[in-house]
Amino acid sequence: MKFDPDAFAAGAEQSFAQMYPVLAALGQHRPRMLADYERVLADARRFRREHLEPSALRVELEVRRNPEYVAEDIICAASTAGFFGTMIPKTFGGAGLSFGAMIVGLEELGAGCLGLSNLLGVHGLAIATVSATGDIEGMEKVCRLLTEGERRGRPNLLSTAITEPTAGTDVEDVDLLRKARLVCEATPVRGGYKLNGRKVFISNGSIAHTHVVIMPTDKKNPVETTFAFLVESTAPGFRVGRVERKLGQKACPAAELVFEDCFVPETARLNSKALPGRAIELVLGATRGGVGAWGAAAARGAYERALLHARTHKVSGRWLIDEQWVQIKLANMWKNVALARALYVEAMLSNELFGLSQLVSGGAMGALQQRLPRAVLESQALRKLVVSRRTREALQGQIAAMEEWEVDTASAWGSASKVAGTDLGMENCHLALEICGTAGLRHDRGIEKIYRDAKLLQIYEGTNQLNRLEVFHRGVLRATARRSGGAA
């Protein structure tokens, strides 16, 4: 049976305000924000129907045959639809929408296929990482790789390389970083740096044009010496190693990146203070809400398919949908989608109000994007004004001036949404398999694929265990400290 999202009313035709009613109220105060969400949702819904649903299973089988297969047709179609430029400021050729608007689109795309959605969305991690350094020249560079490529029909993709073979969780947390067993180091040499070591499991690593590589200049002191480097895939001494054969999200390649005396010029190092600390917190506080949205997508994909099955199959002569045990499970699944969505919207709003997003799409930058016509925003004169040392210093000043409670709030909600959304996604996969029985195990029904895809969400962007600890430190301890007047 072919999956047909039009065959039921599982939210497929609802506006975002209907899918998450609190936004309808919020939209009265910030109508532009809601209008942006609705616009991205409508575009993503069309793309899901026209491109993702028909290709998801085909791409999965292609990658099983050849792990290096890349769905170029989907990348080009997304490029034509303008997805890569969604959250990029108009000054750099993008649509100038917020990080939140992009996340709304990710839920819709993820409900169609989590692997393809990651293939099309993981550049958000790279943009967030570069933005958190405040290096406006670097921001322009990575943004234009996407938008100028997009105009030509194929963006130059970005990857973000943080994880090392012996340090995964440890490089996602500043306190753990102190004791991390790192293998990567960027040694200062004349005119630049020589990068050595290996990064592993890097999404889009094998197909990206530019890699945002996180490395210390002294691996014995990573907390004070870790920087972000922009490394092109043509850099001497750089090569792609193994492309992983993994459980799920097969459409998005995860690759090993190898650096062997890889020389990069001085300018490849983004101009910022050492990264750990605030920058990492800002990045993960922003992007973990996106993984929460993919958790909601997994919950929704499983729910939609189970509902379709229940409406079209009989057991002992009775439609499954008429059985009370099935109705209770479907009600639980609907509730899980709603809960996962509520949390990622909270995370998204926290990020827009207190986190990284307020720097990129809020404040003076945001006001410019909203008020000036596109012709002015794209003019050389404005570009010169924006891409300047003054802007960089202003942005870095803003980052330094952010209050700790703001960063903690965005981080706690980001992590809470990641944990809850991805766990609820898995729970819905279990429930869908219970409703569908053996039908749920068949590849052509799509449920077993969502199950495998969703499992990966609990691991990347910090495992759910690490994210629970983040909630403890940023949420529980902070709240306790505030009540007792102590310092957490």
Ligand SMILES: Cc1cc2nc3c(=O)[nH]c(=O)nc-3n(C[C@H](O)[C@H](O)[C@H](O)COP(=O)(O)OP(=O)(O)OC[C@H]3O[C@@H](n4cnc5c(N)ncnc54)[C@H](O)[C@@H]3O)c2cc1C
């Ligand atoms: C599909 C996929 C795509 C990915 N894409 C990227 C990418 O684009 N860029 C990138 O840099 N990385 C990427 N990763 C890597 C990902 O971020 C790491 O897998 C993740 O951080 C966990 O690290 P690890 O696998 O080394 O596990 P480990 O750190 O070895 O952890 C193993 C287990 O121990 C637990 N654990 C470890 N330390 C602690 C602790 N201190 N307290 C409590 N529990 C702990 C973990 O929770 C986990 O259960 C990707 C991973 C996957 C699966």
